[in-house]
Amino acid sequence: MLLRRHFLTILALLAVPTRVLSRKGGDGSSSDGDSGSSSGSSGSSDSDDTSSSTPSSGGLNCFDTHRLDFDDLQPSHYDRYNREPRRGHASAYSDWDGVFFKGSASFKYTIQTPPNNLTEGDIVSSSFITCPIGTQSMRMLGAAWVAAKAPTPAGPLNPITLGFKAWKSNVRVSDIDYSYSVCEDLDLMRLTTTVDWYNETSVEKAMDAVALNVTQAADNKNKILFDGVYDLKDWADSERSSMEPARYDNAGLSDQMISLPDSLCSEYSNLGKILIGWPTGTHINGSMTNETLELGFSGSTIAGFSHRYPWPDTDTKVNVTFEFTFAGSYDAANSSQVVLPGASSHNASLITFERATGSATATSLSLYSVLLSLLVSVGVIFV
Ligand SMILES: *[C@@H]1O[C@H](CO)[C@@H](O)[C@H](O)[C@H]1NC(C)=O
Ligand SMILES: *[C@@H]1O[C@H](CO)[C@@H](O)[C@H](O)[C@H]1NC(C)=O
Ligand SMILES: *[C@@H]1O[C@H](CO)[C@@H](O)[C@H](O)[C@H]1NC(C)=O
Ligand SMILES: *[C@@H]1O[C@H](CO)[C@@H](O)[C@H](O)[C@H]1NC(C)=O
Ligand SMILES: *[C@@H]1O[C@H](CO)[C@@H](O)[C@H](O)[C@H]1NC(C)=O
Ligand SMILES: *[C@@H]1O[C@H](CO)[C@@H](O)[C@H](O)[C@H]1NC(C)=O
Ligand SMILES: *[C@@H]1O[C@H](CO)[C@@H](O)[C@H](O)[C@H]1NC(C)=O
Ligand SMILES: *[C@@H]1O[C@H](CO)[C@@H](O)[C@H](O)[C@H]1NC(C)=O
16 A cells, blocks of 8 residues: 555656646736635645645646755756756756755845825825735745856856745755645745746747856855846847736846735735836845855835735735845755865856766666666556
8 A cells, every 4th residue: 555655656746747737936927816825834844744735726636745846947048958858867967957055045025005196106006005014024945056157048148047946934944855835826936147038939048137246255265256236127128028028017027036925915805916026126146155055135126916816906016125045055965066166166257067976966866766666666566
């Protein structure tokens, strides 16, 4: 019986590609009438409960292993270097695999609601709106990926690309591998420092959303600092990609945003998530050694609310000021590379990536063979 359950789990794991059933994280139209109960529901630290079925809004049952995945950390133009070749080949290696970091984060934000007859730029606010007053704080878990600049397409200048996501959670960092959900609308924050630009068929160009200034840290020769400002003005002024209509006032991308939980604010009835496209001007900085990654994001924007079926939509907007910090540790189990920053780098850009000599590929290889052999042996039992 035990075997059978494992067999089914493994089958399900193999059969359900991670994000197939999920609604795309952060898509502005996503809060389509899900119960408000998802906010805060990630707080369970019961890491033994590794799978469950959650009814999703489409009426489908969504299969959720609560397993963390890294799929949405990398811009699509990396696919041809480090994702597609790997399908079915856990041992495939590419020079653009990059390194992963996992850790916890703190998100502080302040929501301001001007009076309803005040029109300043595009602030529209109702005097009936109520939001939490003062600085609010939310604990999150996060995962980051950092890799060398991809050889194509031309456009990006940063020596590295950084992808990051964080989701509201009270789970301890040691249980992060089982803290995620593809069924609940957990993806509360996502950012890549280089973004893709699509034409009708494929990634046509890429560009740095944040021009990173990489410098040597004064206090540690093997540490670098990076600093920049999020700025998609060039993108906003150009003809937008067919996949990114000018949907948000402030040029944010629909798959790169911060969303604040449902029902923080109300206006006659509870309002949906506050959707924040990364505003131009957001300050992004951090530091990196071969073992740690620290990140900070801060900015301010005017943001609207996602639609919450069956409640009427609202034009109401609020001013949100935010400050975010993340501290992560190198994820040796999942990284096939190590990063040598600062003095240990052989590169003028202060960052070198090298193939990990230790566990990573071996681990994924052996995990793969374990799965295979389990499948084979259990398959034999059931034949
Ligand atoms: C990280 O590695 C562990 C151990 O090999 C594996 O169980 C887990 O699925 C990997 N995580 C991701 C996000 O790939
Ligand atoms: C807002 O309404 C109040 C009361 O009607 C009025 O005194 C005030 O001048 C108005 N403010 C603006 C900016 O229009
Ligand atoms: C330095 O890093 C850049 C960006 O990753 C890369 O294009 C270049 O080939 C590297 N140079 C050396 C000497 O490793
Ligand atoms: C889209 O971009 C790709 C890559 O540059 C190119 O090969 C393709 O012809 C373009 N398609 C259209 C419809 O412009
Ligand atoms: C990069 O950072 C260094 C150290 O903070 C600073 O002196 C320099 O002016 C910055 N360069 C740019 C282009 O912002
Ligand atoms: C980012 O910049 C802020 C403000 O200058 C500073 O307080 C913080 O320590 C920096 N964070 C990192 C990770 O370097
Ligand atoms: C990081 O660098 C230090 C000193 O160079 C080394 O002892 C340590 O093993 C390295 N860690 C990783 C994960 O490569
Ligand atoms: C939001 O309010 C703060 C404090 O009043 C202000 O400094 C900031 O400029 C406002 N943000 C926007 C985008 O208007």
